[in-house]
Structure formats: C-alpha cells, structure tokens
Amino acid sequence: MxxxxxxxxxxxxxxxxxxxxxxxxxxxxxxxxxxxxxxxxxxxxxxxxxxxxxxxxxxxxxxxxxxxxxxxxxxxxxxxxxxxxxxxxxxxxxxxxxxxxxxxxxxxxxxxxxxxxxxxxxxxxxxxxxxxxxxxxxxxxxxxxxxxxxxxxxxxxxxxxxxxxxxxxxxxxxxxxxxxxxxxxxxxxxxxxxxxxxxxxxxxxxxxxxxxxxxxxxxxxxxxxxxxxxxxxxxxxxxxxxxxxxxxxxxxxxxxxxxxxxxxxxxxxxxxxxxxxxxxxxxxxxxxxxxxxxxxxxxxxxxxxxxxxxxxGTDTSVAAPVDPADAPAPAGRIEFDHVDFAYPGAEEAVLHDITFTVEPGTTTAVIGSTGAGKTTMIGLVARLFDVTAGSVLVDGVDVRTYDPDELWQRVGLVQQRAFLFSGTIASNLRYGDMAATDDELWRALEFAQARDFVEAMPDQLEAKIAQGGTNVSGGQRQRLAIARAIVKRPEVYVFDDSFSALDLRTDAALRRALDTHLPDATRLVVAQRVSTIQHADQIVVLDHGRMVGIGTHDELVETCETYREIVESQLSVEAAA
Missing domain, CATH: 1.20.1560.10 (ABC transporter type 1, transmembrane domain)
Known part of the structure; x- marks a missing residue:
C-alpha cells in the first residue's frame, strides 16, 4: 500500500x-x-x-x-x-x-x-x-x-x-x-x-x-x-x-x-x-x-x-449516479413506495414496508416511540442513506437517480441536533445561500422566531458563533438552524424533531409563521409533542419501524391505538380533540 x-x-x-x-x-x-x-x-x-x-x-x-x-x-x-x-x-x-x-x-x-x-x-x-x-x-x-x-x-x-x-x-x-x-x-x-x-x-x-x-x-x-x-x-x-x-x-x-x-x-x-x-x-x-x-x-x-x-479505497454507499435523471420542475411531492431499510450487519431491518405520499404544499408529521425509525425514515428523503428495498421519490423521480446537488437543492434538512459552524450568525445563515442579502437573513430570522435575540446581541448579524454553536442556548441554536434552512428556500423542508428545544409559545408562533409565509412549501416534520403536529394535514405513526396508522389527528385518535396512547401520555383525549 x-x-x-x-x-x-x-x-x-x-x-x-x-x-x-x-x-x-x-x-x-x-x-x-x-x-x-x-x-x-x-x-x-x-x-x-x-x-x-x-x-x-x-x-x-x-x-x-x-x-x-x-x-x-x-x-x-x-x-x-x-x-x-x-x-x-x-x-x-x-x-x-x-x-x-x-x-x-x-x-x-x-x-x-x-x-x-x-x-x-x-x-x-x-x-x-x-x-x-x-x-x-x-x-x-x-x-x-x-x-x-x-x-x-x-x-x-x-x-x-x-x-x-x-x-x-x-x-x-x-x-x-x-x-x-x-x-x-x-x-x-x-x-x-x-x-x-x-x-x-x-x-x-x-x-x-x-x-x-x-x-x-x-x-x-x-x-x-x-x-x-x-x-x-x-x-x-x-x-x-x-x-x-x-x-x-x-x-x-x-x-x-x-x-x-x-x-x-x-x-x-x-x-x-x-x-x-x-x-x-x-x-x-x-x-x-x-x-x-x-x-x-x-x-x-x-x-x-x-x-x-x-x-x-472505500466508496460511499450513497454514490452519484453515472447518468443522472432529468430533474423535473420543482413541486415538492414526496413518495415512499414500499420502503425497507436495514443497517449493514443488522439482524433486523429498521423500516418495514413504508408507503405513503406527501402532497406538495402540505404538512406531514411523523410520530412514534423512541427507536421507531423516524429519523432514519426522513434521512432517506435527503439521501443520507439509501433504501434497502423499495424507493423514495421526490417529484416523481427516485432520489438515487438525482444528481446529488440537485436533490439537496430541493431539500432543506434541519436535524435533531442543530449544528452551527464557527463564524458569525450571518455566515451560518448564508450557508444555505451565499448570495442572500441582509434583508433576507432578517426575514428568515423573523420566520424562525430568532429575530428578537439576534437584535439584542451587540453585533447582531455579525455576532460571533463558536464551533458547534456552544455560545448560544439549545433553543437559539435550533431556531438559527431553522432560519438557515429558510434562507435556502427549498421546495421540501424536513424537520427532524427540530422544535423539541422550543417552548410551546415559540413552537406555535414558528409553525404559524411557516404556514403563513411558506404556504407552497412541503413540510415533513418529526416531533414528539402532539401539540406540535395535531394540525398537520396527515400524521404517520411508526411503531418498531412499521406504519401502524396514517391520517389526521382526529382520525388517528379514533382508529390508531398507538397514537391514542401517545396522546393520552401527553394530554387527555378530550383536551386534545
């Protein structure tokens, strides 16, 4: 060698x-x-x-x-x-x-x-x-x-x-x-x-x-x-x-x-x-x-x-296709078609036969117990992994046939552990779009409910951010990560439990801002709190990697025992209805 x-x-x-x-x-x-x-x-x-x-x-x-x-x-x-x-x-x-x-x-x-x-x-x-x-x-x-x-x-x-x-x-x-x-x-x-x-x-x-x-x-x-x-x-x-x-x-x-x-x-x-x-x-x-x-x-x-x-000598398991497919006009439609996924060497698959569709401009929430496979499932949309069986399609095209840059341009991912790079608030926000103006940055901060604390900083947009964002709180870090995704303005927003560090008031205000200012964007949201997702257009319930329910909040309370147990552990059914 x-x-x-x-x-x-x-x-x-x-x-x-x-x-x-x-x-x-x-x-x-x-x-x-x-x-x-x-x-x-x-x-x-x-x-x-x-x-x-x-x-x-x-x-x-x-x-x-x-x-x-x-x-x-x-x-x-x-x-x-x-x-x-x-x-x-x-x-x-x-x-x-x-x-x-x-x-x-x-x-x-x-x-x-x-x-x-x-x-x-x-x-x-x-x-x-x-x-x-x-x-x-x-x-x-x-x-x-x-x-x-x-x-x-x-x-x-x-x-x-x-x-x-x-x-x-x-x-x-x-x-x-x-x-x-x-x-x-x-x-x-x-x-x-x-x-x-x-x-x-x-x-x-x-x-x-x-x-x-x-x-x-x-x-x-x-x-x-x-x-x-x-x-x-x-x-x-x-x-x-x-x-x-x-x-x-x-x-x-x-x-x-x-x-x-x-x-x-x-x-x-x-x-x-x-x-x-x-x-x-x-x-x-x-x-x-x-x-x-x-x-x-x-x-x-x-x-x-x-x-x-x-x-x-190690090739990535998520390789760019030799002959990328022609990218269709951006719309934001996501389809899971009988998707299975298993980690290498695992005895059992993490996901089993996942099938559902996210229509453009709608909000689909994913909920389930810890270890149900929620983060793994939404990671397939951004092609952090490749499916073991089945396919994930964005705008009718399998994500494995996209040019990676084209796919990632359409998908804005906010991960569960928000990570910020060393630099300034502005440099972190412009990670999604290097040509974004200051006005666009302030607008994204406003949508993400982060404008108030950024304005309170002495240097505002030029305020220093330590490696990993360790000099701001967890909630501030998550809101800055959401603002970074908004600056990118993709067709699909994927939020992996990105509201967990927010209080209920900020959570509600942020969701209202997204609904108001990004009405045409498709949103795929993983959440633990029922209050965060109960107004979603559809909710997918996972249990041990399997879909055990799909529908609106009211429908699932009536028909899905797993979802009802989650609701009862947080709210009474009557209060949630």
Missing amino acids: LGRLLVRYLVPAWPLVVAVVVFQLAQSIASLMLPTLNAAIIDDGVVKGDIPYIWSTGAVMLGVSLVQVICAVIAVYFGSRLAMGMGRDLRGDLFHRVVAFSQREVGQFGAPSLITRNTNDVQQVQMLVQVSATLMVAAPMLAIGGVIMAIRQDAGLAWLMAIAVPALLIIVGLIVWRMVPAFTQMQAKIDRVNQIMREQLSGIRVVRAFVREREERQRFSTASEGVMATGLRAGNLMALMFPAVMLVMNVSSVAVIWFGAFQVQNAGVQIGTLFAFLNYMMQILMGVMMATFMFVMIPRAAVCAKRIGQVL
Missing part, C-alpha cells in the same frame, strides 16, 4: 523527483571525489614537497566541497517541496473522500480515526517522503560508489567491507522487524486518545454535571500512558539501532587502520591510499546508516499508508 500511495502521488510530480535525483547525484559524486583528492595531496604533494601541487589540488577540493554543499541545499529544497506537495494532495483527497461519505461510512471508521488519518498518518508518510527525497540517491550512491572507489584504492582490504556491511544490514533488519508491531499499535492508540479527547470536549457539561472529572482524567491518562508505553518500546528499539551502527563503524575503522598499518609497514600501501580507503569505508557505512533513517520510518509510514488507503 505504501508503494502504491507513493507512486500515485509522486509520479505526477516527476519534475521535482528528477531535480532531487540530479542534485543528489551531483552531491554524491562530489563526496566520492574528495577522499581521492585528499590521498593525492598526501601521497604526491606532501611526500614530494610540491607546495604548488598542494595548493592547486586543495583549491580543487574546496571547489568540489562548494559544489557538494550547493547541490545538497538545492536537493533538500526540492525534496521538501516534493514532500509538502504530496502531503497537501493526500490531505485534500482524504478530505474530499470523507466529505462524500454517507453516515454509514463515517460511523464505520469513526470521526476520531478519520481525523487521525488525515493529520498524523499523512504526516508520517510525508516525513518518509521528505527523508527519502534527501537520502534516496545519496545513500545508495555513497554505498555503491564507496565500494568501487575503495576497491580501486586497495583491493586487499576489501574483505573488511564484506564483513562490516552485511553485519550492519542484519542488525538494522532485525531491529526494524521488531518495530513494525509497535508502530501498528501506536496508531490505534493515538485513535483512542483522539476519541477520548473528542468525547470529553463535546461532553464537558455532562462530565461536570455528574462530577466525573477525576474518572475522565484517569480514562485519558490510561489511554495516554498506552501511547507512551508503545512509544517507549519503539523508542528503545530505535535507540538500540544507532549505537549498533556506531559500533560497527568504529570497529571497522579500527580494523582498517590495524590491518592497513601492516601493509604500510611492508610498503604495500601508501599512507594517503590507506586514509582514502578508510574514508571510503566510512562513506559506505555512512550510506548504510543514512538508509537506516528511512528503514526506521518505513514501518510506521507503511502502517499509516495502509490506514490512509482504507479510507481512499
């Missing part, structure tokens, strides 16, 4: 890859020239006392060193651009894929894990690319070129390389092999830390209300200590790697000097040649050591790449 990911994102950036390779190649060639030039000064210039030769060759060495430094700087620059560009593209693709997910896929991965995959996991792959772009040519070039140049200097000591290099590779390979499971556990534990942190921040009021700060701190500490313990295991292995590498390098240096001294003593090798061989030996081992940096990062990056690939 790591290889496929790198090919997918690095091939389009081939000019940067070529630039990195060229400048690293030039840097490596310069590095390989220096020991030979140094040996020439020692063996030729110093021995013969040829000062001009020393100066000229030294000047060449300085020039080569300058070229080496310049090439190294340019290679790092292009390598950084390559890595940062890949990280940008990878995060962008992940974001667009996750945004296209339905609630099914989001629930499958979990929000904390998706956040980790788009941040920490991408960062690990990006760091591997950056390190590789700095070393991917230099390390093997120094190792292979060093072997060739060392043998040219003194083939008699080549057997030392045949021992040192395999020994170093075996040590590094064993350590990396032990590190892979630790990094696999590391990413899962980071997911857990993010999950707990997200829960605690979102539910801070609940934590304080139940005086659970100590327990939540302990829960977070346990998860954090798990990350620490796994990190220590990986860190200990990583810490073992560098002393092992240095041990092999130092022992090799001692061996070269020890055995080379005998050859110098026997006049078989000149001192400059011995030092050149030693330098090349160090370059070979240095190349292997540089490669260990990549080896250390590859296991964790491979784990992260696999997790990223799982997201990129």
Whole structure:
C-alpha cells in the first residue's frame, strides 16, 4: 500500500523527483571525489614537497566541497517541496473522500480515526517522503560508489567491507522487524486518545454535571500512558539501532587502520591510499546508516499508508449516479413506495414496508416511540442513506437517480441536533445561500422566531458563533438552524424533531409563521409533542419501524391505538380533540 500511495502521488510530480535525483547525484559524486583528492595531496604533494601541487589540488577540493554543499541545499529544497506537495494532495483527497461519505461510512471508521488519518498518518508518510527525497540517491550512491572507489584504492582490504556491511544490514533488519508491531499499535492508540479527547470536549457539561472529572482524567491518562508505553518500546528499539551502527563503524575503522598499518609497514600501501580507503569505508557505512533513517520510518509510514488507503479505497454507499435523471420542475411531492431499510450487519431491518405520499404544499408529521425509525425514515428523503428495498421519490423521480446537488437543492434538512459552524450568525445563515442579502437573513430570522435575540446581541448579524454553536442556548441554536434552512428556500423542508428545544409559545408562533409565509412549501416534520403536529394535514405513526396508522389527528385518535396512547401520555383525549 505504501508503494502504491507513493507512486500515485509522486509520479505526477516527476519534475521535482528528477531535480532531487540530479542534485543528489551531483552531491554524491562530489563526496566520492574528495577522499581521492585528499590521498593525492598526501601521497604526491606532501611526500614530494610540491607546495604548488598542494595548493592547486586543495583549491580543487574546496571547489568540489562548494559544489557538494550547493547541490545538497538545492536537493533538500526540492525534496521538501516534493514532500509538502504530496502531503497537501493526500490531505485534500482524504478530505474530499470523507466529505462524500454517507453516515454509514463515517460511523464505520469513526470521526476520531478519520481525523487521525488525515493529520498524523499523512504526516508520517510525508516525513518518509521528505527523508527519502534527501537520502534516496545519496545513500545508495555513497554505498555503491564507496565500494568501487575503495576497491580501486586497495583491493586487499576489501574483505573488511564484506564483513562490516552485511553485519550492519542484519542488525538494522532485525531491529526494524521488531518495530513494525509497535508502530501498528501506536496508531490505534493515538485513535483512542483522539476519541477520548473528542468525547470529553463535546461532553464537558455532562462530565461536570455528574462530577466525573477525576474518572475522565484517569480514562485519558490510561489511554495516554498506552501511547507512551508503545512509544517507549519503539523508542528503545530505535535507540538500540544507532549505537549498533556506531559500533560497527568504529570497529571497522579500527580494523582498517590495524590491518592497513601492516601493509604500510611492508610498503604495500601508501599512507594517503590507506586514509582514502578508510574514508571510503566510512562513506559506505555512512550510506548504510543514512538508509537506516528511512528503514526506521518505513514501518510506521507503511502502517499509516495502509490506514490512509482504507479510507481512499472505500466508496460511499450513497454514490452519484453515472447518468443522472432529468430533474423535473420543482413541486415538492414526496413518495415512499414500499420502503425497507436495514443497517449493514443488522439482524433486523429498521423500516418495514413504508408507503405513503406527501402532497406538495402540505404538512406531514411523523410520530412514534423512541427507536421507531423516524429519523432514519426522513434521512432517506435527503439521501443520507439509501433504501434497502423499495424507493423514495421526490417529484416523481427516485432520489438515487438525482444528481446529488440537485436533490439537496430541493431539500432543506434541519436535524435533531442543530449544528452551527464557527463564524458569525450571518455566515451560518448564508450557508444555505451565499448570495442572500441582509434583508433576507432578517426575514428568515423573523420566520424562525430568532429575530428578537439576534437584535439584542451587540453585533447582531455579525455576532460571533463558536464551533458547534456552544455560545448560544439549545433553543437559539435550533431556531438559527431553522432560519438557515429558510434562507435556502427549498421546495421540501424536513424537520427532524427540530422544535423539541422550543417552548410551546415559540413552537406555535414558528409553525404559524411557516404556514403563513411558506404556504407552497412541503413540510415533513418529526416531533414528539402532539401539540406540535395535531394540525398537520396527515400524521404517520411508526411503531418498531412499521406504519401502524396514517391520517389526521382526529382520525388517528379514533382508529390508531398507538397514537391514542401517545396522546393520552401527553394530554387527555378530550383536551386534545
């Protein structure tokens, strides 16, 4: 998976890859020239006392060193651009894929894990690319070129390389092999830390209300200590790697000097040649050591790449049709035609054989006990899920054959948990229509019974809204979410228990405003309070995912036992009639 990911994102950036390779190649060639030039000064210039030769060759060495430094700087620059560009593209693709997910896929991965995959996991792959772009040519070039140049200097000591290099590779390979499971556990534990942190921040009021700060701190500490313990295991292995590498390098240096001294003593090798061989030996081992940096990062990056690939390889269950149907003229008619729905892996369907029609310009209410499937049913209209059997039609066309943008333009959904984005009241309201004027915003606020409290704010439409709308009350948040849907002015309004946080007076005023100012709009309303829906044109009663009644309030009181029980639990039948 790591290889496929790198090919997918690095091939389009081939000019940067070529630039990195060229400048690293030039840097490596310069590095390989220096020991030979140094040996020439020692063996030729110093021995013969040829000062001009020393100066000229030294000047060449300085020039080569300058070229080496310049090439190294340019290679790092292009390598950084390559890595940062890949990280940008990878995060962008992940974001667009996750945004296209339905609630099914989001629930499958979990929000904390998706956040980790788009941040920490991408960062690990990006760091591997950056390190590789700095070393991917230099390390093997120094190792292979060093072997060739060392043998040219003194083939008699080549057997030392045949021992040192395999020994170093075996040590590094064993350590990396032990590190892979630790990094696999590391990413899962980071997911857990993010999950707990997200829960605690979102539910801070609940934590304080139940005086659970100590327990939540302990829960977070346990998860954090798990990350620490796994990190220590990986860190200990990583810490073992560098002393092992240095041990092999130092022992090799001692061996070269020890055995080379005998050859110098026997006049078989000149001192400059011995030092050149030693330098090349160090370059070979240095190349292997540089490669260990990549080896250390590859296991964790491979784990992260696999997790990223799982997201990129998951297609949304609510996919856009290949050949979208021609959209009819907007009217607002909704039809449920023998609809069944079951969540993946569930033993039993949530909805069974749901069939009814919502006529344009009418209000249809849905009521039932908790877990009856009300929210799931209306989510099918906005195509948050796809039906398991049957079909849902908007204006006579199956929602699965609509272009998604066209469908969502016709449907305004106000969910049970109203969510506001960080910004201002105006920016949140314009989420439905970016071109809406201030007058249109005020009119929507008035319909949603939110104008009074917005006018009371110092900045009014420009008043700041915190993430999630946590700086306003639940009722204010719901009214702002309703106003946002009104600004959009769709043909169909879907209210998923959106009036639950409103008092009875505000609830009644809001419904009257909708009836008065949006008489042609179709409204599909989920509610728990009978008083909210008793004047609806028709009421659908659900019980364990099945329709057990449909009709007006008066009809259902007479004919539907489930509805009558709901009414009696809130009002007397006489008062409600």
